[in-house]
Amino acid sequence: MELGLPGVVLSSLLVAIGIYGLLNSRNIIRVLLSSEIILNSSILFIFSASDIVGLTYTPIVFSIFAIGMALVEIIVAVAAIILYFRAKGNLEVE
Amino acid sequence: MYLTSSELEYAAFIIFGAIAVASAIIMVTQKDVYYSAIALAPLGFSVAGIIAVLAPQTYGIYSAFHILLYIGAAVVFLGVSLVMFRGIFIKERKVNWAIPVATLSFIIIVISLILPLSEISYGTVRSVSLEELGNIILLNYWFPIFILIVGLVTTLVEALALARRD
Numbered sequence: 001m002e003l004g005l006p007g008v009v010l011s012s013l014l015v016a017i018g019i020y021g022l023l024n025s026r027n028i029i030r031v032l033l034s035s036e037i038i039l040n041s042s043i044l045f046i047f048s049a050s051d052i053v054g055l056t057y058t059p060i061v062f063s064i065f066a067i068g069m070a071l072v073e074i075i076v077a078v079a080a081i082i083l084y085f086r087a088k089g090n091l092e093v094e
Numbered sequence: 095m096y097l098t099s100s101e102l103e104y105a106a107f108i109i110f111g112a113i114a115v116a117s118a119i120i121m122v123t124q125k126d127v128y129y130s131a132i133a134l135a136p137l138g139f140s141v142a143g144i145i146a147v148l149a150p151q152t153y154g155i156y157s158a159f160h161i162l163l164y165i166g167a168a169v170v171f172l173g174v175s176l177v178m179f180r181g182i183f184i185k186e187r188k189v190n191w192a193i194p195v196a197t198l199s200f201i202i203i204v205i206s207l208i209l210p211l212s213e214i215s216y217g218t219v220r221s222v223s224l225e226e227l228g229n230i231i232l233l234n235y236w237f238p239i240f241i242l243i244v245g246l247v248t249t250l251v252e253a254l255a256l257a258r259r260d
Contacts, residue, residue, distance in 0.1 A: 002216055003107050003148050008207050010111050010144070014118055016200035021122030023192040027184040029127045029176065036134055037118050040141045045207070047156070051148045054217015057230055060156045064231070065238050067160065071168045072245040078175045079256050085179070091127070092185060 007048030014041030026092045028084060032077050039070055106147045114140035128180040131172050138165040152219040155227065 014037055021034030043063050050059040085091060097105065117136040124130040138160065146157035231239060 003103065004216065005208060005212060006107065006111075007144060007148060008211060009204055010114065012200050012203040012207065013115060015203055016196040017115070017118040017122060019199050020192050020196035023189050023195060024122065024187055025184060026187050027127065029179065030122065030130060030184055033121050033130055033134060037121060037137065040114075040137055043160075044141050044144060047145045047148055047153055049207075049211060051153075051219065052211050052214055052216055054219055056152055056219045056222060057227060060153065060159075060222065060227060061231055061235055063156055064159060064163075065235075065242060067163050067168075068242045069245065071163065071171075072242075072249050074168045074172055075249040076252065078172065079252055082175070082178075082256065091179065091182060 004048045004052035007044060007051070011041040011045035011048060014038070014044065026094070028081055028091050028093050031093070032074075032081070036070070036074075039066070043067070103147050107144060110140040110143040110147065113137075114144065125183045126180070127182055127184060128173075128176050130184070131169075131176045134172065135165055135169045138169055149219050151221040153222075155222050155224065 018034045018037035018041065021030055021037065025031060025034070043066060046059045046063055050056075081091065114137055117133045117140065120133040121130050121137065124133065142157040142160040142165075145160065146154045
């Protein structure tokens, strides 16, 4: 199936939505969620490009590491958000 | 009238792509932070579905990882943690140039990625065996696995320190 190029276009669209979310909000949670959109789009891009090029194991291995580190990042970010909320009383960043 | 497998794959790609874009838009426009975080789950599901549709015999195994690890752990953790912020509404910054910048970045990314990739003829990917994948990860990539384990243990310690609260 030649769905690699449409996958690349879709991942670019998701990156654009994530950039819009990063620029348009002062809320710390939305900043985290926008970066998660960009992470998902980058994983989609890795697989779409690998489908075009013909790589079998490389995208799987790299994406497993990326997802593991994303899990660590989310836990650390949520802890930081909770501490920020305790200190400031809101979730807005200037 | 029956659809061929190729047409079914195209249809699945379009449906998953529409769900992904819709949930991403909900995430960046929803006022309530809790519902904004919950919208990450359909985005993750649809990305896993698209990856499976690309090459089911090859990348299907990663789709299972994505659903188990990302949605089953990360998104559920995010949703459970953000329950306490339910009802807190997001103040928009109203940046007038956000949409033009996002559109411009989309155009630049598409041009810079599509042009080189469209000149490459499609390669063939082969079926993946779980045993071979495990051997590759443990033998060739043992150091990144070690770093990942250290990171996960560190977050466990951090969660314990946060839960003590003093």
